Amino acid sequence: MIRQKRQNLIVKNKKFWKGFYVVMFLLGAASIIFEISIYRHTLIEVYIPILIIVVVGLIAFFFNRSHYKRTYELSGNFFPLLQNLISWGFISCYIFMAANFYLAEQATTEYRYDIKEKKSMPGPKWNRRKRVPLVKIDLFGIEKELVFDHTETDNVGKADSVMVSIKKGGLGFKILDKYQAYN
Numbered sequence: 001m002i003r004q005k006r007q008n009l010i011v012k013n014k015k016f017w018k019g020f021y022v023v024m025f026l027l028g029a030a031s032i033i034f035e036i037s038i039y040r041h042t043l044i045e046v047y048i049p050i051l052i053i054v055v056v057g058l059i060a061f062f063f064n065r066s067h068y069k070r071t072y073e074l075s076g077n078f079f080p081l082l083q084n085l086i087s088w089g090f091i092s093c094y095i096f097m098a099a100n101f102y103l104a105e106q107a108t109t110e111y112r113y114d115i116k117e118k119k120s121m122p123g124p125k126w127n128r129r130k131r132v133p134l135v136k137i138d139l140f141g142i143e144k145e146l147v148f149d150h151t152e153t154d155n156v157g158k159a160d161s162v163m164v165s166i167k168k169g170g171l172g173f174k175i176l177d178k179y180q181a182y183n
Contacts, residue, residue, distance in 0.1 A: 017071045024087035031094035032086075038097045043142050043166070043174040049093050057081070057089030096171070103170025108177045111164050113137040115181075118157070123150055135181070137162055139174075146179050156181045 039049065061077075061084040068080040115135045123130035133156040134147045146164075148156050159181035169175045 014071055017067070021068065021071065021083060021087070024091075025083060028087035028090035032090040035090065035094040035097050038094075038101045040145075040147070041176045042097060042101060042169065043139055043144065043176065044097075044100075045142065049097065052093045052096055053085060053089035056092040057085030060084040060088035100169035100171040100173050101175060104175045105168045105170075108165040108167045111139075111166060112161055112182070113139065113164060114161050115159060116143075120153075121147070133157070135159075135162060137164075139164065139166075139176075144176075146176075148181065152181065158183055 035049070058081075061081050064084055065077065065080045068083060069075070072079070074080070115137060117136040118133065119136070120131040120133050123132050130150045131153070132147055132150050133153050134145050135156060136143060136145050138144075146162060161182050162179055163182055164179045165177040166174050167177050
């Protein structure tokens with residue numbers, strides 16, 4: 001009788017942890033989508049977010065590996081590593097980028113940059129034929145792609161420079177507030 005109750009408790013406990021890991025995985029996967037949209041407006045070297053994801057994911061993997069393997073009855077390290085990188089790594093990277101973005105100062109400074117390259121990319125879903133213009137510029141030594149609205153296609157095509165408003169982020173990394181193409 002006691003053995004049966006203990007077995008039922010272990011099964012319930014495993015179900016809880018399996019659900020927890022699934023929710024954290026999905027939360028991490030969703031947070032990276034939001035992090036990418038914030039990254040497009042942040043002047044930060046790409047290695048910093050990648051470093052945050054890898055370091056936090058590896059630390060979480062070190063502490064969580066054996067529990068994850070017991071929960072899913074696994075023997076390898078691939079799935080526990082993937083779980084921790086995507087859940088804890090992506091979530092921590094989003095928190096870092098969001099803190100910098102949403103805690104930014106209100107004061108902006110305007111700069112004018114020459115356009116290095118012009119391209120276009122497919123438009124939003126269900127409007128792929130409406131190409132969206134983008135330009136590459138060099139902002140403080142960081143190559144940045146600025147994506148414009150489809151309605152700005154003619155203006156961007158004629159432009160040779162871009163006026164960029166920049167504000168200081170909450171963690172010190174610069175944020176692109178707004179930008180406009182100029183002739």
